[in-house]
Amino acid sequence: MATQVNPPRGMRDFLPAEKRVRERVLRVIRQAYEHHGFEEIETPVVEDAARLHAGLGGDNEKLAFAVMRRGLTTDDLRAAEAPLDLADLGLRFDLTVPLARFIASHRASLPPVFRAIQIAPVWRAERPQRGRFRQFMQCDIDIAGEPGIAAELEVLAATGDALTRLGIPDAFIRINDRRILLAALEHAGVPADQHDGALITVDKLDKLGREGVSDELGTRGLDGGRLLETLDAISDLVADRPEVADAAAPEPGATPLEGFDVALLEPVRELLAANVGIRLEFDATLVRGMGYYTGPIFEIAHPELPFSIGGGGRYDGMVGRFLGQELPAVGISLGFERLVDLVSLPEEQGGETVALLLDKSVEPSEALAIKRELVAAGQTVRMQRRTKNVTGLLEQLAASGATHFAFVRPGDTAAALEIKPIA
Structure with a gap:
């Protein structure tokens, strides 16, 4: 299964x-x-259960996710008359109750x-x-x-x-x-x-x-x-x-x-x-x-x-x-x-995102040195091992937001890279 x-x-x-x-x-x-x-x-994602169930949230209180107290024993489970008796916290069901608590605090x-x-x-x-x-x-x-x-x-x-x-x-x-x-x-x-x-x-x-x-x-x-x-x-x-x-x-x-x-x-x-x-x-x-x-x-x-x-x-x-x-x-x-x-907003015009396509023999430390130099110059950089189907790889990278690419071979430096736009 x-x-x-x-x-x-x-x-x-x-x-x-x-x-x-x-x-x-x-x-x-x-x-x-x-x-x-x-x-x-x-504000925190959780609030005290008593606060979330104080009659301030209307019907949404019935939809609150409760967080069970730590260290509950079998006796606690038997003694509980309602599920909320076992909870001391709960996930917030809106932002208004937390805001009211925040302002009071x-x-x-x-x-x-x-x-x-x-x-x-x-x-x-x-x-x-x-x-x-x-x-x-x-x-x-x-x-x-x-x-x-x-x-x-x-x-x-x-x-x-x-x-x-x-x-x-x-x-x-x-x-x-x-x-x-x-x-x-x-x-x-x-x-x-x-x-x-x-x-x-x-x-x-x-x-x-x-x-x-x-x-x-x-x-x-x-x-x-x-x-x-x-x-x-x-x-x-x-x-x-x-x-x-x-x-x-x-x-x-x-x-x-x-x-x-x-x-x-x-x-x-x-x-x-x-x-x-x-x-x-x-x-x-x-x-x-x-x-x-x-x-x-x-x-x-x-x-x-x-x-x-x-x-x-x-x-x-x-x-x-x-x-x-x-x-x-x-x-x-x-x-x-x-x-x-x-909403249909136009794409934001950001800087270049360069995909470094690494030859199989390029050492990780060597690739990282190039990446760090490009990042320090203000580029957004992703590293990707080069595959046989370069065209398909570039299409995937473009779909994920990459705008440019460069092949990286052993011994290359950031200054020597030929950075090209993804067509």
Whole structure:
């Protein structure tokens, strides 16, 4: 029986050409973020299990990979009531929880308003499918310490700039506000203890359709039609179409938003009125699954894709859980694995990469001396034993990024080499 040599399910290897593309895209994203004043930090790949399961990560907590404690005994295994009783650490499932812990740890060393970049892999025990993996890269920017809408505008502008530099002009950002959603639920008569379940159902609108969402809410004893009418009327008001909202009234003389606090719509109206370099669209049904969001929420969409390519929002309460005092924060994450397939960047114009094709009789120390001299002169150099099929070898080298080659024979020096371009 052959040994299994594939990577674990939901995880991938990347060949050199694929890795070069990924790194090129990451460099563009980093540069855009840095130009907008964000600074990159790094956090450990593991966090305390208790922190990862403190109710801050929403449904993603259920997908966290746990790290078992060292030195477990048989008695420990028998005494454990749940698998997490055996774990003291876990792989991070996003970059927001580690950032909150980081800010709490280093608050005294950070500026009052801190703009952070985090670009790193995260892990979730997902069911692998198209665009969804168990290990994947996230590209986050966050602003901590700014309570006003200026923070939202900054992260949206930096995101729009990054997408423009990547050559993805059709991307747009759907926005909503958690406070609007909660007010809509209350207005539609949804009890507080059913808010989470109702939002989960509303989030299925693209899959179930309006009738399916209304029916599922009905199975919970809720008036799904009234909730959807409320959300429709909110959309019309944000779009300055109050006459449409009035026309949708369930009863003559009433409106779906009678008694609704329309002042809650001002933050999203202010966002929509700003020029952030990317198209913004209000979507009253946008939910975002994370329960830690407290204000505006975002989702990056593309017309060619059935799923989002990023998202985020304001989460004013999270850092305070670690810090012991409230600290406002807002952030957005690019879904790199979904994004990279949309990108077609031109090849970077770098220096020469010279392949040294060594004769069989060339001593390794002799070849290394030539390589070191070329590297010291600023060249990128690879060493390769010469084969009979030189044409095929050069084709392979060119595919891997080599631009020039030189034959190396016994007694050659770096100065004496005839370096030729690979045609």
